[in-house]
Amino acid sequence: MDADLADDLVAVCRAVALLLPGGAAFSHLTAARLWKLPVSAAAEQRQELHVTGAGADRVLRTPRVVAHRGLGAAEVTSTKGVPVTSPGRTWRDLGAVDLAADGHPVAGVEPDHEELVVLTDALLSCHPLTDLPRYGLRPRDLVSIVRSIPGERGVGRLRRALAEASTFVDSSMETRTRLRAIASGFPRPVVGADLVGPDGAWIARPDLCWPQVRVAIEYDGASHVSRSRLGSDTARREAMERYGWRSVVLYATDVGARWWVTCERLREAFALQGCPDPARIPPAIRALERPRIVGVPL
Structure with missing residues (x-):
């Protein structure tokens, strides 16, 4: 890869995608960045790539790639020419991710909770002229996701974020x-x-x-x-x-x-x-x- 492209997330993902087995996709914070979701500055600076594979096998064991498993075929789509987890699956995965840098709460709002609500609002946002959902998600869809993963790591955080989320947020x-x-x-x-x-x-x-x-x-x-x-x-x-x-x-x-x-x-x-x-x-x-x-x- 051209050294000038080393910091270009899409270019890096396109290169890494050539090595991925079928059914695997970029996930977690990598997927959030590919979807242009408003991740925190601290998360934006992280260098690792998250990839989730189909079934029980992990994929691509390399130092820069964080591998996960258990991705369903219906949870994979593509953006910018690379395989990526669907917006709904991306939200589900973000429940188990540390999203904020160490910092003090403002007005008693925990930074990590605030970042997850920010991402939830963004995923529920609508086009200002049509009010159609930008990512195809309605609150009921996120409710269904939470109900489908009882006991999964991060589900409590997702539930709390969804309880405070709103539609029609622009930033x-x-x-x-x-x-x-x-x-x-x-x-x-x-x-x-x-x-x-x-x-x-x-x-x-x-x-x-x-x-x-x-x-x-x-x-x-x-x-x-x-x-x-x-x-x-x-x-x-x-x-x-x-x-x-x-x-x-x-x-x-x-x-x-x-x-x-x-x-x-x-x-x-x-x-x-x-x-x-x-x-x-x-x-x-x-x-x-x-x-x-x-x-x-x-």
Whole structure:
């Protein structure tokens, strides 16, 4: 292999795939990376490749390859020209993997649990225009997987992650914001809802919101820095204000290094909307269809 391609995961997997027996596929964190799932920075830097073989035999005993066994034919597919475990099987395998680097919990959320919820949200995510599942998975599919592997290593972690997962999440930072807000005493928010006017005209789609008090969280990542995007974001938030909504805009440092300051901003937003005790609001139920909130102008 060309030395320039040594750090190219797809190129490396294509080379290694030439040595794999039939029915084997890349799995675990290697599969997650091939599927472009949002693995942690620590996981992204790991050099080993995970491969699972069919039946009881392990495959390809080499220093860089971590071999597993027990893969069913229906659990193998391909992406980028290499055999890989299906999204559902990849999720099942990730339950037994250490996903986070050693770190301190934020707002009491364990890092490894947070990473697994991030991956679960990503696997349940939908295309923003069609709401069709990106990976062909619905919550019921993950429930079926958990029920099919009682006693398997990692099943408890998968069950806990699924209990806190949400559909209609657009980024890993939205997941982290939601988990940390809930752990900090805020009720579970509505995720990815469409806010429309009385005539059905679309107004906005806040990342997280509490419709009872008209408070929303908007996470602004790198894609929001262009002048045109900033202009559309501002117009959308002004439209929300005309309907009595208050938006709390967050950036990466607000979710990570400044979380407790962010909590105070959220509490202030609730208080300004007439709710000094956010815990009194009932938690949102995870929606199977994208929520739709009809706004009433002030």
